[in-house]
Amino acid sequence: MSVTSLSADMETYSEIIQVEEFDSQQERELILRCQERDTAAMGTLVVQYQHWVYNIAFGMLGHHEDAQDAAQDAFLSVWQNIDSFQFRSRFSTWLYRIVRNKCLNVIDQRKRRKTDPMEIDDSQPWVPLDTVTPEQEALRTEQNEILHAALDRLKESYRTILILRELRELSYEEIAEVLNCTLGRVKSRLHEARKALRAELERTDW
Amino acid sequence: MKHQRIQKHLSAYFDNELTSVLRKKVEDHLRVCQECTEMLEDFKVNRERIAELVHPAPSLKNAVLAKIRETENAPQENFLSTLRRWVFRPITVGATALSTVCLVVALYFFTYTPSPQYDELIDFYFGVHTQEVANNPLKSNVATPLNTPVTDTEDFGEETDTLLDIFFQD
Numbered sequence: 001m002s003v004t005s006l007s008a009d010m011e012t013y014s015e016i017i018q019v020e021e022f023d024s025q026q027e028r029e030l031i032l033r034c035q036e037r038d039t040a041a042m043g044t045l046v047v048q049y050q051h052w053v054y055n056i057a058f059g060m061l062g063h064h065e066d067a068q069d070a071a072q073d074a075f076l077s078v079w080q081n082i083d084s085f086q087f088r089s090r091f092s093t094w095l096y097r098i099v100r101n102k103c104l105n106v107i108d109q110r111k112r113r114k115t116d117p118m119e120i121d122d123s124q125p126w127v128p129l130d131t132v133t134p135e136q137e138a139l140r141t142e143q144n145e146i147l148h149a150a151l152d153r154l155k156e157s158y159r160t161i162l163i164l165r166e167l168r169e170l171s172y173e174e175i176a177e178v179l180n181c182t183l184g185r186v187k188s189r190l191h192e193a194r195k196a197l198r199a200e201l202e203r204t205d206w
Numbered sequence: 207m208k209h210q211r212i213q214k215h216l217s218a219y220f221d222n223e224l225t226s227v228l229r230k231k232v233e234d235h236l237r238v239c240q241e242c243t244e245m246l247e248d249f250k251v252n253r254e255r256i257a258e259l260v261h262p263a264p265s266l267k268n269a270v271l272a273k274i275r276e277t278e279n280a281p282q283e284n285f286l287s288t289l290r291r292w293v294f295r296p297i298t299v300g301a302t303a304l305s306t307v308c309l310v311v312a313l314y315f316f317t318y319t320p321s322p323q324y325d326e327l328i329d330f331y332f333g334v335h336t337q338e339v340a341n342n343p344l345k346s347n348v349a350t351p352l353n354t355p356v357t358d359t360e361d362f363g364e365e366t367d368t369l370l371d372i373f374f375q376d
Contacts, residue, residue, distance in 0.1 A: 039271055046267045054263035068264055075270040076277070140258070147255050165221075166256035172223055191217035198248045 027091055034082045046075050049092070052168055053099050059163035060103040062152050070102040077102070093177040096168070100160060100178060107156060150200040158193035165190055209235070213242055220249050 027048075033041035053074055058067035077098050085094055151159050157179075164170045164178060176186045212235040218224050219232045236243050292298060 039274060042274065043267050043271055046270050047265075050266040051263040054266065055260055058261055059259060064261075068266070071263075071266055072269050072273060075266065076273050079270075079274050080277070143255065144259060147252075147259065151256075162256060166253045167259060172221070187218050187223065188214070190221075191214060194217050194249050194252065195245075197252055198245065201248075201252070 028087065031082065031085060031087075031091060034079065035085075042075075042079055045078070049095060050075075052092075053095065056096060056099050056163055056168060057103055059151070059167055060100070060156070060160055061106055062148055066106050070099065070106050074099040074102045089177055090174065093170075093174050096164065096170075096178045097180070103160075104156070146204055147201070150197060150204060153200055154193065154196055157189060158196050161186070161190050162193050162197060209239060209242070212239075213245070216242060216246055217249065220246060 030041045030045055034045065050071065053071045054067055057070040057074070058064065061067050061070060074095065078095060081098075085091065151162065154162070161175060161179065164175050170178065172183055172186045172190075175190075176183050179186070181189075212232055215224060215228055215232055219229060224232065236246065
């Protein structure tokens with residue numbers, strides 16, 4: 001990764017974290033404009049959600065380019081199906097459901113191609129949220145790689161629920177909506193997923 | 207409540223998703239159970255680690271808008287092109303071929319009528335000639351030849367005829 005692209009990424013990141021969360025009314029107006037085929041409104045929605053959409057996809061796929069493609073496809077699907085969104089659920093949960101389906105498609109394609117799912121692409125730098133020494137950064141990167149590999153060895157349903165809860169911090173109700181299952185199922189699956197991740201990390205002397 | 211049952215609620219306890227009654231039970235259990243306490247601690251550490259897995263997302267806006275423009279500008283599919291695309295899918299071609307073969311086989315079986323040559327061939331194999339059997343009643347119990355004309359009158363024997371005569375006279 002060159003210094004130029006790293007700084008470009010950092011600029012993008014600072015741009016993204018400066019994006020203020022929309023309130024529900026602003027979001028509703030944007031969606032309504034998208035339903036009237038306003039591409040500028042769609043661009044704003046993309047900027048608003050690209051960070052989490054990309055990170056959920058990366059968490060599920062563990063590969064930068066695949067995550068980027070899945071995120072782009074998800075936004076394209078949103079544009080193509082925005083008319084079917086009737087404000088019965090939160091837009092974010094509807095969007096994350098689309099992202100999950102796109103990621104499942106990529107996983108299916110990988111299975112058909114029989115590519116190695118353990119191949120983690122870490123070409124993207126971790127975000128240094130605070131000032132760290134190079135040693136600390138190296139240690140963090142190594143730990144993140146171990147964690148990513150452990151996540152990748154989990155069942156897809158466990159990986160997805162962990163990403164949605166621990167990374168995106170969705171509530172149980174929102175997770176149930178994204179995964180289209182009951183609250184009880186979310187509770188039990190999340191517990192099993194956490195236990196499975198703990199076992200995987202213990203196996204690798206985390 | 208037993209250890210295993212309490213442990214199932216540990217994750218929901220960690221996420222503050224339990225009722226006050228259950229929460230109290232879990233807390234009481236945690237005071238005496240080292241295994242569950244360690245598990246809870248690991249859940250916390252793993253959450254913090256996963257939360258750190260945040261990558262700077264690339265800017266997707268331009269790429270997405272370009273894809274949208276591409277799809278919007280793409281020529282709209284008309285009915286014929288959609289039909290052509292569906293018809294020439296491998297699964298459609300395969301299914302059509304299979305259905306055609308099934309239809310031909312079914313038609314063959316349902317509309318088949320044996321030809322006279324076929325009858326002769328069958329008679330030949332069974333050693334019975336239609337004409338020979340028709341002319342020689344002694345051989346009629348050997349096999350019933352094909353295409354034997356059905357006679358309206360049947361001979362029930364002298365005794366039956368006599369009984370029938372008596373019946374009709376009365």
